[in-house]
Amino acid sequence: MEPNLQVLREGDLDHGFAGLVRSYPGAGKILGCIQCGTCTGSCQLAQDMDYTPRRIIEMVRAGLKDEVLSSKAIWYCASCYSCTVRCPKDIKVTEVMYALRALSLRRRRSRSVGLSPVFYSTFSRLVNTLGKMYEAGLIVLVALRSNPFRLVKLAPVGGRMFFQGKLGLLPKRVAGRAEIQKMLAKTAALQAEALEARRSPGGGGVIDAAGDAGAHDGARLHGRAIPGSLETGVLP
Amino acid sequence: MxxxxxxxxxxxxxxxxxxxxxxxxxxxxxxxxxxxxxxxxxxxxxxxxxxxxxxxxxxxxxxxxxxxxxxxxxxxxxxxxxxxxxxxxxxxxxxxxxxxxxxxxxxxxxxxxxxxxxxxxxxxxxLLEIIVNDVGLEAVKALVRKPLSGLKVAPYYGCLIVRPKGAFDDAEQPMALDRLLAVLGAQVVPFERKTKCCGGALMTTKEKSALRLNEDLLHEASSKGADVIAVVCPMCQMNLDAYQSNVNTAYGTHYRMPVMYFTQLMGLAFGLNERRLAVGKGTVSHAAVLKRMGV
Structure with missing residues (x-):
């Protein structure tokens, strides 16, 4: 990892970023981070990351939104939860990584970090449509949406699994697909509502309870009481 | 139940x-x-x-x-x-x-x-929790007809069975699978990386990193003399088994480590027919395991 000696100016920082991240499920406690590095020390992928998990948390708190959301680091998390069980401040680092990936996909900041965004979004679309995972379809669609040459590279593993009867060629579907669509539509509508409440002057609702926004977070970071464990919110 | x-x-x-x-x-x-x-x-x-x-x-x-x-x-x-x-x-x-x-x-x-x-x-x-806690190891022991005597097994838990909650076993040093395998008569090798990660979906998106994690696991199991790695998760099984030859290519190694579900080993110990257990359906052959067991 190259040392990052970039000089930061107040205007480069997004003071609402920490609040936005904290509004995601499980991400509420990041302000309590003591920068001990236990997460990084526990991470088997830290050596491959451009910013370590400890650093990512601090960058979120500082408001380095663009750097975080376009980082490679967030896509190296394997969701092993080692950091989460070891964090002395009960920060669910894995859930924070989920939130950052989701934000990165939403803001289309993830174009330059390789296959991961395509893989996760394709997985999600397949399941939202079929109700179940369709492994063969996932492999082919990810390749088509990224680099079709991948199919050649994956052929040996695919072939081995196919001949062991481990690669079903036809998709399986849930009967209640319409029901799932309604649930997902309602989820999206509730998230939009929460986002609207967050944007409107004075904020409100669910998101406010999670400890909203900007200057507010900055003030807390600069010595005022760090709020407790309000892990609410569902946005955006 | x-x-x-x-x-x-x-x-x-x-x-x-x-x-x-x-x-x-x-x-x-x-x-x-x-x-x-x-x-x-x-x-x-x-x-x-x-x-x-x-x-x-x-x-x-x-x-x-x-x-x-x-x-x-x-x-x-x-x-x-x-x-x-x-x-x-x-x-x-x-x-x-x-x-x-x-x-x-x-x-x-x-x-x-x-x-x-x-x-x-x-x-x-x-399922492991149900077998160890709800059924109980005494009941399991009573069903063992063909003990896995002499079979050295590396008990691999991976991540998501013990984390993030560690609800039924320790998040860092779980023992449920060790104890179960011992009851089946296996020789359980002490496996330090038992809760390290196989990389999960990173095998698709960050293959180089994921191969490294799997090499770590295969290296330890192999150097401890394990005949087989027992797993409790489909993702671990796929990464360790179907991608084992990719590990060998990337690292110049020659692992031929069978990777079997703990349910398959239980079935073998219960004397069930190997076809009913889909034994032999690994990318890496299970033949060495069966031979050692005298099946």
């Missing part, structure tokens, strides 16, 4: 050997599995990366369906999940529903939009 069975997508395709061996051993153990009607994908670790909230809703639909499963009038339904990722994601949704008021409200409303309700009384257990 009757459970609402959540097989998950992998057990219906790439891990059908896990499902077949699970289906074979459960009747022996007195465990009845009633498959949850019209279950959907748990979201794995992929959908939380796209929408952490929607993934909890998707997983919660399964919990709502599970609560409607007939479990012979038992007061609370317990879900049996064999895949560690399903286990973790169903537990994640349940914990958000129980402990986070905002998430409870959202999940409840989203389920209601699809005509489902969730009371939140359902429990979620991994």
């Amino acid at each position: 009757r459970y609402a069975y959540y097989p998950g997508c992998s057990l219906k395709s790439s891990a059908y050997d896990y499902e077949r061996s699970t289906r074979a051993i459960c009747p022996e153990l007195g465990v009845e599995l009633e498959e949850i009607h019209d279950w959907n994908c748990c979201g794995a670790t992929a959908i939380p990366s796209v929408d952490p909230t929607a993934s909890a809703v998707l997983a919660a639909r399964n919990l709502a369906l599970a609560e409607a499963t007939d479990v012979n009038g038992a007061e609370a339904v317990t879900v049996a999940a064999a895949c560690s990722s399903c286990y973790a994601m169903l537990t994640r949704a349940l914990n958000y529903y129980r402990e986070d008021p905002a998430m409870r409200g959202l999940i409840g409303q989203a389920l209601a939009a699809g005509g489902r309700t969730l009371a939140g009384t359902v429990k979620v257990k991994h």
Whole structure:
């Protein structure tokens, strides 16, 4: 990892970023981070990351939104939860990584970090449509949406699994697909509502309870009481 | 003992050997599995990366369906999940529903939009937990007809069966699988990396990193003289087994380490026919294991 000696100016920082991240499920406690590095020390992928998990948390708190959301680091998390069980401040680092990936996909900041965004979004679309995972379809669609040459590279593993009867060629579907669509539509509508409440002057609702926004977070970071464990919110 | 069975997508395709061996051993153990009607994908670790909230809703639909499963009038339904990722994601949704008021409200409303309700009384257990705690090792021991004597087994738990909660065993040094394998008569090798990660979905997106994690695991198992790695998760099985030759290519190694589901080893110890257990369906041959066992 190259040392990052970039000089930061107040205007480069997004003071609402920490609040936005904290509004995601499980991400509420990041302000309590003591920068001990236990997460990084526990991470088997830290050596491959451009910013370590400890650093990512601090960058979120500082408001380095663009750097975080376009980082490679967030896509190296394997969701092993080692950091989460070891964090002395009960920060669910894995859930924070989920939130950052989701934000990165939403803001289309993830174009330059390789296959991961395509893989996760394709997985999600397949399941939202079929109700179940369709492994063969996932492999082919990810390749088509990224680099079709991948199919050649994956052929040996695919072939081995196919001949062991481990690669079903036809998709399986849930009967209640319409029901799932309604649930997902309602989820999206509730998230939009929460986002609207967050944007409107004075904020409100669910998101406010999670400890909203900007200057507010900055003030807390600069010595005022760090709020407790309000892990609410569902946005955006 | 009757459970609402959540097989998950992998057990219906790439891990059908896990499902077949699970289906074979459960009747022996007195465990009845009633498959949850019209279950959907748990979201794995992929959908939380796209929408952490929607993934909890998707997983919660399964919990709502599970609560409607007939479990012979038992007061609370317990879900049996064999895949560690399903286990973790169903537990994640349940914990958000129980402990986070905002998430409870959202999940409840989203389920209601699809005509489902969730009371939140359902429990979620991994199959290993059910076998070790609900059935008990004494009962397992009584079923052993062909002890795995002389078979050196590396017990590999991986991540999601013990983390993030460590609900039924220690998150760092679990022993449930060690104890189970010992009861089957196996020689359990001390496996320091037992809760290290196989990389999960990173095998697709960050192959170089994932291969390194698997090389670490294969190296330790191999250097400890293990004949086989026992696994409790389809993702671990696939990465260690189907990608083992990719590890060998990348690292110039020559591993030929069989990777078997703990249910397959249980079935063999119970004297069940290896076909019923889908033994032999690994990319790396199971022949050496069977030979050592004298099957």
